Amino acid sequence: MLLIQCPYCGERPEPEFVYGGQAHIARPQPSAELSDQEWTNFLYRRNNTRGAHAERWRHTHGCGRFFNALRDTTTDHFLATYKLSEPPPRPPAESAE
C-alpha cells in the first residue's frame, strides 16, 4: 500500500486511488486528420520506463481529481506529484538510468 501525495488533499493511502496509465498523452483533435499509424500510436503505444515514469493517478475515493506523478518504477517511490495544469518537474539527475 503506497502513500501518494494528492496535490489537493495531501499524503493519502493507495486504496483511495486508481492508476491511470502514462501521463502527458493528449488526445489528438480533430482525430479525423490523423493517419491510421498515428492514431494507433496514440491508442496503443506506451513507454515501458525503467526509472522516473510520468503517470496519471486519480484520487477516486478522495477529492476525485486526476493528477500526474513521477514515480521511479524500480523503487515505487514518488519523485513528485503535480496538478494536470502544471508542467512535469525534471526528474532528479541521480534517478536517471
Place this chain on the structure above:
Amino acid sequence: MRDLTQARRGPLLKPGALVKTLPPATRFILRGGPAVRAAAEQALALEVPASPCRAALDGERAALWLGPDEWLLLASEGSAASRAPALSAALQALPHSLVDISHRQIALAVEGPAAETLLAAGCPLDLDARAFPIGMCTRTVLGKAEIVLWRTGTEAFRIEVWRSFAGYLCAFLAEAAHGIG
C-alpha cells in the same frame, strides 16, 4: 389519489456497538468554480469551505469540501426547504451544477472513546486527532465501501454512505466491534 409523501422507508440497518443511524437529511451536491462557492456561501449564510477536506457546521446545516469543485451541502429536513430556492436563484448566472441527492446516501454516527479504533479496522487513514482533527472531512474507504468521513467531535464521527452500501457498512462495523478490545 393516495398520498405517500409520509411513506419514506430507509434501508433496514442493524448498527453494532458505537454506531447509530442518523435521521434523513436534505443533501445537495454543489459543483462549480470559486465564484460558485462564494455565491453559495452568501446565499446560504453558511461557510462553504475553500480549504481541502474541511467541513463547516452551523446548527442543523453543514457544508463539506469533497473536492476542489465539489461540496456536499447538508441540512436537517425542516431547515433545508426554505433555502433551496434562494440558492438556485443566487447561482443562476454562474456555470454550476446543483443536484439533489438526499436519498442517495444515509448517515451514521460513530461515537465513543473507541470510535477511532473501530474505524481503524477498515479505514486506512490516520484518524489520530493530530492528523484528523475535528472539522476534517473527506471521501475515503471503510472496508470495501466508499464513505465520506467527518470528525464532528473528539470522540465522534459522522459517516455518509450510499444507501445500498449502508447494510454492509453496519455489518462490517458490528463485526469490527468484536476486534477492538
Place this chain on the structure above:
Amino acid sequence: MTQGFRTVSGGRIDRARVLRFSFDGHAYAGVAGDTLASALLANGVHLLGRSFKYHRPRGLLAAGSEEPSALVAVRRDAARYTPNLRATQVELYEGLEAHSQNRWPSLALDFGAVNDLLSPFIPAGFYYKTFMWPRRAWRWLYEPRIRAAAGLGRAPTQPDPDRYASRYAHCDVLVVGAGPAGLAAAAAAVGAGARVILCDEQNELGGSLLSDSSRAAPVIDGRPAARWLDDTLADLAARQVTLLPRTTAFGYFPHNLVALNERLTDHLAIPAALAPRERQWQVRAREVVLATGAIERPLVFPGNDRPGIMLAAAARTWLNRYGVLPGTRAVVVTASDAAYEAALDLQQAGLAIAMIAEVRDAVPAGLADLTRAAGIPVLTGATVLGTSGRRRVQAIRLARIRHGAVSEPKTLRCDLVLMSGGFTPSVHLFSQSRGTLAWDDAVQAFLPAVLAERARSAGACRGVFELARVRSDGAAAGAAAAREATAPGREGVCPAGALGRSVAAAAAGSAEELAGARGFAGALPQPQRARGKAFVDWQNDVTTRDLALATREGFRSIEHIKRYTTTGMATDQGKTSNLNALGVVSGTLGKAIPDMGLTTFRMPYTPVTFGSFAGSARGDLFDPVRTTPMHSWAVKNGAVFEDVGLWKRARHFPCPGEDLHRAVNRECLTVRNACGIFDASTLGKIEVVGKDAVTFMNRLYTNAWSSLAVGRCRYGVLLRDDGFVYDDGVVARMAEDRFHVTTTTGGAPRVLALMEDYLQTEWPDLGVWLTSTTEQWAVIAVQGPTARPVLESLVDIDMSAAAMPHMSVAVGHICGVPMRLFRVSFSGELGFEVNVPADFGAAVWEAISEAGQAHGITPYGTETMHVLRAEKGYIIVGQDTDGTVTPEDAGLGWAIGKNKPDFLGKRSLQRPAMTSADRRQLVGLLTVDPATVLDEGAQVMLEPAAPVPTRPIGHVTSSYYSATLGRSIALALIGGGRSRSGQTLYVPMPQGDVPVQVASPVFYDPKGERLNA
C-alpha cells in the same frame, strides 16, 4: 506424567500451575509458561517430527521461530486444526492436543523413512529428471503420487469458525523486536515525544534477556537484567507505547508499511466466545527501527540432524527460561564463544559436559580459564566425523583433521550435542524493504548497507552483539528515528529522500566481541571419503552433497542453486541455513562468499494464517451486498435472486410449484398480454449538468444530442476511443443544460470515471459537472399493453400517447411523491419507468402493484427482462458484446451521428479492420428444432461434424426459450453474419451438432407497433 527433566527452580515458568496436554495421543504434563517444545523436553521427549523428504527422525534444533523441523499440528476441535506450527512457538494451555506430522503410521515407526535409504536415487532436482518418461504416465501415475507425497501437514477440512480482526495503525516509530536493542530504541523514541509501537513475536517482551542465567546475570543500569526488563516495560506502558507481544512483523512493504500478525487467543485454553483469534495490523510508520536480533548458526557435519542435537543458545533457553534440562550428558561443538556460556550454565544445573569440541585452533583466553576451573575438557581444532543413535543421539565421533589426515579420533557417549557456528544477523525484514546488504568482513556476515526505506537497524541484526553496545545502539536508533519522524521540516509521512542512503556505521566492536560471534560458515572439514548426510537446510532436507551436485551440474548463481536444491525456500526462508549454504557452495566453487551474493528473503517471515489475511472479508462480508429500496418486497413475495455485480436482483418470482422455466414463461406472457412491474433501480444514473452539457454529450456518445429536445429521451451508445462498445443506456434531456444519463448496472462506476477522465484531462474548459444519482432514484419499470391505465390513476401528469410519446420524459408526482416519468421500453411493449426518490420506492412500488391488480399486473425479474429484450433483438453490453464489438457489428450503426466532427471512438471506426465485411456481426439464430435451446457461449460452425481442429465462425451470445413465440431464440456474433441470412450453420452441443438458421435479431414485432401504442 512426570517432568523428569524439569529443574527445581529458576526460569520464567510457574511450577505450581500444572497443565495437562497430549502429543500424538500420549498424555503429558507441563507448567504455565511452557511452550509445547519445552514441555515435551521436560518429559524427555526429543523426537518431535519426521523430515520433509527423507522422513528422518527430527527433534528440536532451536528454541524460537527459527525452528525448522519440529512442525506440529494443534487440534482444538473438528474445525480448529492448525498444521505446521513450530512447537517452539506453541504456548502450552490446559488440554492442548498436538500431533506430529509427515509420518505414517506413527512417529516412531514411519514407512516413509524408506526414502532415507533410497536417498541416492532422490538427489536434488530429482523431480526435474526422474519423471520424464513415459509422458502419459504423468497424469495417472507420477503426478498423483508426487502430490500425495508432497507438502507438509494436513489442511483442515472444515470452514474456519474463528474470527480475525484487522487494524490500520500509524505511528512515528515502529520498533520491531523487543530485545535489549528494541527496548532501548522504544524508550529513547518515546522519550523524544514520538508515537511508538513496539512488537515482538514472542509471548513475552525481552528477547535474549529472557534466556539469561542467574549464573552470569548481566547488570543493566545497576539492576539485574530481569528487574530492568520489568521496569522498562512498565515505563513504556505508562508512556502510551503500544506494546504488542505475540506479534510477528512478517512483511515490509513500500513506503514504510509493515504488516504485523498478532496472535490473540491461541495460547488460551478457552478463548472468549466472540474474541478474534488473530489481528492483522498494517502499520504505517514514519520511521522503523529493526531490532530483530541474530540467529545462531548450526554446524554442518555428518549426522547433525539427530534428535538431541541442537543449537547451544537453544539449550540455554530451555534451561534458563523454561527450567528444562535438555539431556544428561552433552558434547559441545562450537566455533563461537556463546556456546561456552551454555556449557557452563548447563553444567551448573547438573548436566554433565563431556567435552567442548572447539572448531577454532585456540580457545579464547578468558574462556579457557573458565572451562579449566569447571573441569570441562576442550579439544581445539576439532571436527565432527559423525553421530549415532536412531531416534536420539547416543554418541558423537570427534577428531582433528590436519592436511587431510585424521588424528585423535574419539567417540564420546552423549544424549545431547550443542552446536554453535556463530550468529547470523536477522536481516529478513531489512531485505524485504529492498535495502541492500553488504558482506562485513569483521562480522563475517551480510549486514544492512544501503536503505530503501526510512528504516534503521540496531543491535545484533546489524552485527552489534555485546549487551552494552546493543543497548546504546538501540537507544541511538530510537532517538534518531524519533528526531526524524517529528522533525518540523519533514515533508509528510513518507518523503522520498530515504532512498539510497547508506546505513550509519555502528560503533566498532572490540576484537574479542567480533572474534567471539563470528563463528563458521560452511561444512566442517571431513576426510576424503566421508559418510553420512551433513544437513545444511533442516526444513527442506538439503545436504552438502545436494549443493555439491548442483555445482557439478553447472549451477553457479546462488539464486539458481537455491531453486534447484530448494535450500532456503519455503516457510523457513533460510533462517538457519542461508550462510552455511553459501559457505558450502563457496568452498566447492572456490569463490568468496561476498562474491556470490545472497538470495532474496521473501515475506512472510514466519507463516501467517489465511484467516489473518481474509480478516472479516468472508461470508456476507466478503463483498458489500447491495440491495434496492424494493428488496424487502421482493423477498416477501418469493423472489429468487441473482448476483449482478455487487447487487442482489430478483431473477424471477415463482408462483407455488413453478420452476424457473415456467415462472419466466408466465411472466413473459403476462408482460406481452397485460402488464409487468420490474425493479430497474440498479441502472446507473448520472446527472450531467452545465452550460456545455450538450457539447460534452456530443463528444462522448456516438449520437447527435443537439437535436434532442427537452422532455425527450434517446438511446445512447458510448464507445471507448478504440471504437468498441463500452456502455449504452437511455439519456433524457431534463433541461437545456441538464441530462439524466442512464448506464448499465455494471457500467455505472466506470462510465462515471470515464466521463470525469475526459472532462478533467481533455476538456477542462467545458462548463459541465457530473453527479452520480444511481442511488437517489428508485426505478420502477411498468411494461405491457395495460401499463398506461395502471399508472394513470396514480400520477398528476398527462400520460396520453400525444402528451407522452415513446422516448419522452416528464416531471410530476406519483401519489404526491416527486417523480421523473420516462416513457421507455426494454421489453418492446408500451412501457414506463417511474423514478422516485429512493426512500419512496417501496411505497410507490406497492401502490403501483395494487393499482395493477385490476389490469393483470405481475412482478417480473431479470430473467424475463432478458428474454423480452432478446425477442426484440436489444443487446446487453457485456453479454452480446465483449469489448471487440463495434456499433456496426452490433447492428447499432443507426445510433452514430454521421455529421458529428468527432466523438469517442470515431477515428477508430474508420480503420480498415473495423469496416471489413467479414467482421463478426450480431444476428439471430433459429434452431431447426424449435424445442432446442442453444448453450450460451457455444461455437458456431460452417459445416457439421467438422474435423478437429477447426475454426468456428462465431459464437452464441444469448439464448432463451421464448414463450411468446413458442420456440427457442438466440443471438450470435457470426463472421459476415448479416450476409448469411437464411444460411444453415451448426452449433456443437453435448448432444451433437445442432443445425440453426441465420435470421434477423429482431424476432418479435419488427415494426415496433407495440412500442408506440
